[in-house]
Amino acid sequence: MPAQFEVYCPACHKGRLSLSNSTCGNCGFTARVEGGILDLQPQVRGEDYKASSAENLARVYEKHFWFGSRNRIILDVLKRARRLLDVRRLIDLGCGNGYVTAMLEEAGYATLGIDMHIDGLRIAEGIVGGSLICAMLEDVRLVEPVDAVCLLDVIEHLTDDRQALLQAASLVRPGGFVLVTVPALMQLWSRYDVTCGHKRRYGAKTLRDLFVECGFEPLYVSYFFMFSVLPVWLQRRLLHTGKKNAKIAGHGYTRPPHPLFNNIFRLLAAAERLLMSAGIKIPFGTSLIGLARVKYSTFIEEAN
Numbered sequence: 584m585p586a587q588f589e590v591y592c593p594a595c596h597k598g599r600l601s602l603s604n605s606t607c608g609n610c611g612f613t614a615r616v617e618g619g620i621l622d623l624q625p626q627v628r629g630e631d632y633k634a635s636s637a638e639n640l641a642r643v644y645e646k647h648f649w650f651g652s653r654n655r656i657i658l659d660v661l662k663r664a665r666r667l668l669d670v671r672r673l674i675d676l677g678c679g680n681g682y683v684t685a686m687l688e689e690a691g692y693a694t695l696g697i698d699m700h701i702d703g704l705r706i707a708e709g710i711v712g713g714s715l716i717c718a719m720l721e722d723v724r725l726v727e728p729v730d731a732v733c734l735l736d737v738i739e740h741l742t743d744d745r746q747a748l749l750q751a752a753s754l755v756r757p758g759g760f761v762l763v764t765v766p767a768l769m770q771l772w773s774r775y776d777v778t779c780g781h782k783r784r785y786g787a788k789t790l791r792d793l794f795v796e797c798g799f800e801p802l803y804v805s806y807f808f809m810f811s812v813l814p815v816w817l818q819r820r821l822l823h824t825g826k827k828n829a830k831i832a833g834h835g836y837t838r839p840p841h842p843l844f845n846n847i848f849r850l851l852a853a854a855e856r857l858l859m860s861a862g863i864k865i866p867f868g869t870s871l872i873g874l875a876r877v878k879y880s881t882f883i884e885e886a887n
């Protein structure tokens with residue numbers, strides 16, 4: 584039986600809503616339920632997320648080294664968190680089409696996927712067993728806080744990343760965690776980032792400072808995918824300078840590299856993961872992962 588997550592009514596902040604009870608007992612606001620999706624913003628129907636077919640995405644996720652290798656690193660870092668606290672319930676914030684949400688569920692976590700785009704969630708609904716919520720982050724107020732919130736390649740898209748992290752922390756119990764992955768190194772900034780809607784790439788120090796600024800305790804910050812720095816730099820600096828290559832720049836992760844390179848990268852990622860587990864510092868990489876502890880949760884307990 585999938586875990587049930589309850590949220591406070593976005594209209595009156597008093598009544599409680601869940602998939603099985605989508606009408607607020609206090610003010611009568613009714614969330615839209617679509618399969619496993621609780622839609623808290625039925626008045627907004629943005630179609631800005633250009634979803635490919637679910638099958639196409641699944642194929643890319645299965646094949647492209649980047650997705651599988653990043654998943655394993657995410658699970659490793661969650662294991663680190665579990666040395667300090669028993670992490671069971673977590674949120675995949677900005678879950679998109681639910682690919683990572685499904686992986687986290689499979690690893691045994693009770694996971695709630697939240698995203699503002701209904702199109703991605705419709706794809707997620709096919710692969711995720713638990714609850715999904717369609718809402719703006721600021722409209723989500725949980726009845727029970729979770730142990731960790733994951734923002735996986737999310738905050739680089741936001742103008743105010745600090746505000747997003749603080750809002751994420753309001754969903755976490757005191758002593759819980761915020762887990763973040765972001766694209767790394769501004770030196771790799773290219774047209775690809777613009778196409779993806781990135782506002783910035785991060786350095787290890789920037790991310791750590793951001794955690795501290797939010798009042799979090801940084802526990803672990805590491806680069807990963809070191810081996811892909813040179814290929815990415817070459818590809819994006821040299822090949823994508825011409826106009827005709829603008830379209831190629833947009834492909835990014837939507838198609839896997841040549842099978843030979845894809846397999847080599849997968850092996851290198853596995854080796855890098857071993858180094859990370861052994862505590863060896865990865866000096867740079869195309870991505871960063873950061874785990875921070877929310878010392879003083881801003882989770883608001885509602886008075887009844």
Ligand SMILES: [Zn+2]
Binds near residue numbers: 592594607609611612
């Ligand atoms: Zn209400």
